[in-house]
Amino acid sequence: MILRASRLPLFMLCPGSHVDADPERDRDDEPSEPAALGIAVHHLLESYLLFDLFEAEFVEEIAEKHSTKDYTIDAGELAFLFRNGTKGWESIKPHFGDGALAVEERKTLNITKDILLTVKADVASANKAVGEYKSGRKEHVAEWQVQAGGRLCGAQWGFLVWLREQAIDTYRLLTPEEFDAKIKTQCERYHAGERTVGDHCFSLYCPKADTCPALIADFNGKTGKFLPAIAETYTLLAPEQVAAAYRMARMMEQGLKRFWPSLNLYLDRHGQLPIGNGDALVRRDTITSKIDSSLALPIIEKYVPAEQVPNCFAVVKENLKGQIGLVAEPGKKAQRVRDCMKELEAAGALVYERGRARQTIKESEVGDAE
Ligand code: SF4
Numbered sequence: 001m002i003l004r005a006s007r008l009p010l011f012m013l014c015p016g017s018h019v020d021a022d023p024e025r026d027r028d029d030e031p032s033e034p035a036a037l038g039i040a041v042h043h044l045l046e047s048y049l050l051f052d053l054f055e056a057e058f059v060e061e062i063a064e065k066h067s068t069k070d071y072t073i074d075a076g077e078l079a080f081l082f083r084n085g086t087k088g089w090e091s092i093k094p095h096f097g098d099g100a101l102a103v104e105e106r107k108t109l110n111i112t113k114d115i116l117l118t119v120k121a122d123v124a125s126a127n128k129a130v131g132e133y134k135s136g137r138k139e140h141v142a143e144w145q146v147q148a149g150g151r152l153c154g155a156q157w158g159f160l161v162w163l164r165e166q167a168i169d170t171y172r173l174l175t176p177e178e179f180d181a182k183i184k185t186q187c188e189r190y191h192a193g194e195r196t197v198g199d200h201c202f203s204l205y206c207p208k209a210d211t212c213p214a215l216i217a218d219f220n221g222k223t224g225k226f227l228p229a230i231a232e233t234y235t236l237l238a239p240e241q242v243a244a245a246y247r248m249a250r251m252m253e254q255g256l257k258r259f260w261p262s263l264n265l266y267l268d269r270h271g272q273l274p275i276g277n278g279d280a281l282v283r284r285d286t287i288t289s290k291i292d293s294s295l296a297l298p299i300i301e302k303y304v305p306a307e308q309v310p311n312c313f314a315v316v317k318e319n320l321k322g323q324i325g326l327v328a329e330p331g332k333k334a335q336r337v338r339d340c341m342k343e344l345e346a347a348g349a350l351v352y353e354r355g356r357a358r359q360t361i362k363e364s365e366v367g368d369a370e
Pocket residue numbers: 014015016017018195196197198200201202206207208209212213214215
């Protein structure tokens with residue numbers, strides 16, 4: 001079994017996700033949205049740590065380079081995460097001592113003759129400390145990634161720098177013997193038939209999620225209860241029933257997100273999928289294009305009267321905020337964005353669309369209703 005350090009958090013929640021898994025299903029062909037953003041910010045931080053390079057002027061270039069065909073990285077968000085990373089590094093730096101600082105290259109460690117662990121560290125100082133930058137949502141199991149970094153360089157202290165939440169978690173690291181024993185115990189748990197179905201099944205991209213009998217049984221059981229529940233009027237249901245239905249809906253949503261890449265993988269392997277009535281699903285490549293507004297303007301002016309030209313361009317509010325963030329002084333971004341919005345409103349350029357107020361649902365602490 002080859003275990004990647006970034007997958008250790010899932011392995012520790014459910015060893016069945018990786019023991020006997022098909023390594024093909026654990027490939028990262030196209031990084032997910034959070035992964036693409038994470039890779040981009042790691043790129044910037046690596047240059048900062050190794051060469052003391054402040055690549056703020058390259059933020060846009062790096063954002064573009066790491067954007068995927070489905071996901072455009074917002075340069076403003078990337079700059080925000082990068083700034084938090086540099087601040088985080090400055091506060092953990094004293095634990096790393098002088099010199100011997102490195103971004104450890106990916107290596108493969110033998111945990112047992114059957115278990116290989118591939119691991120790299122974002123920042124490490126041999127026998128002292130290891131640090132990982134995380135751009136995703138804070139989760140306690142992430143500790144295992146930093147424990148793996150410690151196993152790589154024999155460090156005593158581990159740090160997780162949460163770039164979004166601007167928080168730092170500190171860990172006393174396991175010895176190599178303790179670490180290896182934990183991994184072996186997880187494998188024994190799997191062979192003893194233990195699997196733990198939960199939110200993590202989809203959200204951490206379990207390579208077995210499509211075929212896992214534990215998950216399928218759990219899913220079928222809950223769907224059976226969930227479907228009658230949605231036929232009812234929610235106001236008549238008990239709060240715990242609605243809460244259970246919400247959890248189920250979230251799980252289905254995550255499962256569906258996972259379904260489409262799996263279907264693509266299937267069609268890659270088999271070419272097509274008969275779906276009855278003589279029809280089959282096949283893949284079709286479509287090439288989309290967009291217009292570069294700065295190059296297009298003189299050409300558009302030849303075809304469209306001057307007063308109609310502004311109608312050809314849509315200013316995306318989020319992009320505007322991102323651009324302001326790039327040039328704003330540190331700590332002044334929010335104020336500059338507010339000033340700009342006020343000025344746009346006063347000029348009548350901020351158009352409110354009637355009936356398009358948006359409501360979102362988010363998880364927060366009990367009693368925290370807004
Ligand atoms: S789907 Fe969930 S329960 Fe099944 S192997 Fe994966 S993480 Fe474990």
